Amino acid sequence: IQLTQSPSSLSASVGDRVTVTCRASQAISNSLAWYQQKPGKAPRLLITAASSLQTGVPSRFSGSGAGTDFTLIITSLQPEDFATYFCQQLHDYPLSFGGGTKVEIK
Amino acid sequence: EVQLLQSGGGLVQPGGSLRLSCAISGFTSANYATSWVRQAPGKGLEWVSGISSSGDDKYYADSVQGRFTISRDNSKKTVSLQMDSLRAEDTAVYYCARAPWDVWGQGTLVTVSS
Numbered sequence: 001i002q003l004t005q006s007p008s009s010l011s012a013s014v015g016d017r018v019t020v021t022c023r024a025s026q027a028i029s030n031s032l033a034w035y036q037q038k039p040g041k042a043p044r045l046l047i048t049a050a051s052s053l054q055t056g057v058p059s060r061f062s063g064s065g066a067g068t069d070f071t072l073i074i075t076s077l078q079p080e081d082f083a084t085y086f087c088q089q090l091h092d093y094p095l096s097f098g099g100g101t102k103v104e105i106k
Numbered sequence: 107e108v109q110l111l112q113s114g115g116g117l118v119q120p121g122g123s124l125r126l127s128c129a130i131s132g133f134t135s136a137n138y139a140t141s142w143v144r145q146a147p148g149k150g151l152e153w154v155s156g157i158s159s160s161g162d163d164k165y166y167a168d169s170v171q172g173r174f175t176i177s178r179d180n181s182k183k184t185v186s187l188q189m190d191s192l193r194a195e196d197t198a199v200y201y202c203a204r205a206p207w208d209v210w211g212q213g214t215l216v217t218v219s220s
Contacts, residue, residue: 039149
């Protein structure tokens, strides 16, 4: 299952609303997770089952979607949110990740 | 503390072998499936292999099928990745992670070069 993330990068300012999309090559129900990764660090799980916020993740992060189209939204971008974001499908093996979206400071 | 502590990795010549280990602490190993994920320098994440909580079921990416072998010893609370016939394109930071993907190891660099 191929996952296509868009955009591959974006520039935004603190306080902006950011939207990242992830499209699956076939229907995966809601078996999608979102991660945040900072340089030199392991990925951090943000959202499971497409829309369930992981414990400890700020509520400005949200996920939605089902089937083939998914969205990660960050409302009111904070300085600590500048990072790369990945989606991952957990519907079937082999598991797969999207190509990533790098969120940079404008 | 719930954590995965990785060991192994390093520099190896093309065609060589390396074994990565992932030591589990703070939770019951036998309750969680575990996967290996890698990240080539400056690139995205690639799922490599996964193993069920019991060890009965094993899965591999096409890119490593037949060269890598995943295993686990729940009595020793470890998950291992045996990597044979290594290629330059296997160069990456390798992470272990438990399902439901909420706990990750610190990562270990594998460099395949002559």
